[in-house]
Amino acid sequence: MSIQAQIRLFFFCLIGFPQLLAAQRPPVSEQAVEQWGRYEITLAGPTAGNPFADVWLTAEFSSGKKKVNVSGFYDGEGVYKIRFMPEATGQWSYQTRSNAKALNGTKGSFTCRAPSATNHGPVKVREMYHFQYADGKPYYPFGTTAYAWTHQPEPLQVQTLNTLKSSPFNKIRMCVFPKTYSYVEEEPALFAYEAKNRTRLANGKLKYEWDFTRFNPAFFRHLEKRITDLAKLNIEADLIIFHPYDKGRWGFDSMGMKNDLFYIKYLVARLSAYQNVWWSMANEFDFVKSKPREAWDVYSKAVVDADPYHHLCSIHNGTEYFDNWKPYFTHVSIQNGSTVEDFGRAVLLRDAYRKPVVYDEVCYEGNLPQRWGRLSPEEMTEAFWQGVIAGTYVTHGETYRTPGDTIFWAEGGRFHGQSPARIGFLRKLVEEEPGPLQLADPWKDYQTAQADSAHYLIYFGKQMPSEWVFSLPKKGTPPTGAVFKAELIDTWNMTISPVSGTFRLGEAKDYRVYDETYQKIRLPAKPYLAIRLTQVK
Numbered sequence: 001m002s003i004q005a006q007i008r009l010f011f012f013c014l015i016g017f018p019q020l021l022a023a024q025r026p027p028v029s030e031q032a033v034e035q036w037g038r039y040e041i042t043l044a045g046p047t048a049g050n051p052f053a054d055v056w057l058t059a060e061f062s063s064g065k066k067k068v069n070v071s072g073f074y075d076g077e078g079v080y081k082i083r084f085m086p087e088a089t090g091q092w093s094y095q096t097r098s099n100a101k102a103l104n105g106t107k108g109s110f111t112c113r114a115p116s117a118t119n120h121g122p123v124k125v126r127e128m129y130h131f132q133y134a135d136g137k138p139y140y141p142f143g144t145t146a147y148a149w150t151h152q153p154e155p156l157q158v159q160t161l162n163t164l165k166s167s168p169f170n171k172i173r174m175c176v177f178p179k180t181y182s183y184v185e186e187e188p189a190l191f192a193y194e195a196k197n198r199t200r201l202a203n204g205k206l207k208y209e210w211d212f213t214r215f216n217p218a219f220f221r222h223l224e225k226r227i228t229d230l231a232k233l234n235i236e237a238d239l240i241i242f243h244p245y246d247k248g249r250w251g252f253d254s255m256g257m258k259n260d261l262f263y264i265k266y267l268v269a270r271l272s273a274y275q276n277v278w279w280s281m282a283n284e285f286d287f288v289k290s291k292p293r294e295a296w297d298v299y300s301k302a303v304v305d306a307d308p309y310h311h312l313c314s315i316h317n318g319t320e321y322f323d324n325w326k327p328y329f330t331h332v333s334i335q336n337g338s339t340v341e342d343f344g345r346a347v348l349l350r351d352a353y354r355k356p357v358v359y360d361e362v363c364y365e366g367n368l369p370q371r372w373g374r375l376s377p378e379e380m381t382e383a384f385w386q387g388v389i390a391g392t393y394v395t396h397g398e399t400y401r402t403p404g405d406t407i408f409w410a411e412g413g414r415f416h417g418q419s420p421a422r423i424g425f426l427r428k429l430v431e432e433e434p435g436p437l438q439l440a441d442p443w444k445d446y447q448t449a450q451a452d453s454a455h456y457l458i459y460f461g462k463q464m465p466s467e468w469v470f471s472l473p474k475k476g477t478p479p480t481g482a483v484f485k486a487e488l489i490d491t492w493n494m495t496i497s498p499v500s501g502t503f504r505l506g507e508a509k510d511y512r513v514y515d516e517t518y519q520k521i522r523l524p525a526k527p528y529l530a531i532r533l534t535q536v537k
Helices: 003-024 154-165 217-232 257-271 295-306 346-353 377-389 419-432
Strands: 039-044 057-063 066-071 079-084 090-098 107-113 123-126 130-133 143-145 171-175 193-200 206-215 236-242 277-282 332-335 357-361 438-441 445-452 455-461 467-469 471-473 483-490 495-498 503-509 512-515 520-522 529-536
Touching (some): 079 090, 143 357, 206 257, 217 236, 217 257, 257 295, 277 295, 332 346, 346 377, 377 419, 377 445, 438 471, 445 471
Parallel strands (some): 236 277, 332 357
Antiparallel strands (some): 039 079, 123 130, 193 206, 445 455, 455 529, 483 495, 483 503, 483 529, 503 512
């Protein structure tokens, strides 16, 4: 063989033969993803300059007539990502758009298959005042609070997850940015931004100068890992985007509107494809003195406009309420302990806003000297009952200062209180009902809730009546002659005792329907009792 022929053969083996094999190789089908799962595109792109600010990246996903535009983000070290949560099964295709040539025009497709048995999708609003998963399964928020748990040492974060795993809570309020406040002073290992400069002050604390145009992807990857960990426990991550607990230590509460909006865009691009994310614009928005009230409209609109999946969104107050009726907000997040201290209060805000109401801060069970941190376990438990009976929802928090241990409300860790078990008992009762509870007669009867005309729950709270005359609000009751059975519930001792006999509805009198023989149920002399009524078919 001549030298020329050998050279030609060499180049064919080096270049042509692999190309021939590639041409004969069948196309690689991209991995399927579940409905409401997370499909991720990873691309290599430019690293020069500031990729966070200089490069934009989007993709249009389409399936039939459905089209969804999604923003991508820079994940550091030349890696760009786009995340998509398909909300319908079937074949999806996509094409990227970017001002960077290496990222522009990438095409692909994947199959979205039916969700697995435990995948119910993101939580949405149901029937004005309540919630359900995207697949229609009812969702009742029984939440807790651990503001800075993801900023603590790794062993403590793992302990927090283990605590939540065996708890009744299916939602947690948590901050994106770290917090410096009473009982939480630790320096986090990761921050959301790159530091341009760092100096140690006389008090031993570090002072940072940040580049608010350059994010720290490691910080967000860690947050995403924890959101994923919560999803495995069927817990919703109610993410607090801004808060006032910085006090000049890091400056994340006073970055200026331009940097705030840049942060919102990046945060939503990274996290909106996680199905268990909720957006909380702020904790105690009115205490963030660096942001005028009108700025919250700008920020809220920016979050909603950037989120293609329209996750739940709210804003939490300190002493004054925001305009919760505005369209950015899917539900109302309220700090007000008095609303659940007695009958007839919790329902008033629900009626005013005509949206689901979650009393996300009603003070906390604990032993702190501050008035907001010393509810008894009985008071914390009753707050939940008062909220649920009114057709609203309540969030737990625990502030026990225990020697050698953390305060869960601030840092996570372990529970020490007695209310979580009782809250779990209530959650079980609520989930056994055929639908959400709401007051049967919100104009006059603040103790009787119903899921439908066949299921009632009557709560007595601190009252200790010696007997209860069987009667129901006239509106919505079944016809005369319907028969009910009764059970006596001790909400503190978590017991359910059947009441002997049955009760037959008589004629309505003055907006009430009584048992035809005016039967009564004898009650023990103790607080926190309830009665459950179920129609006998």
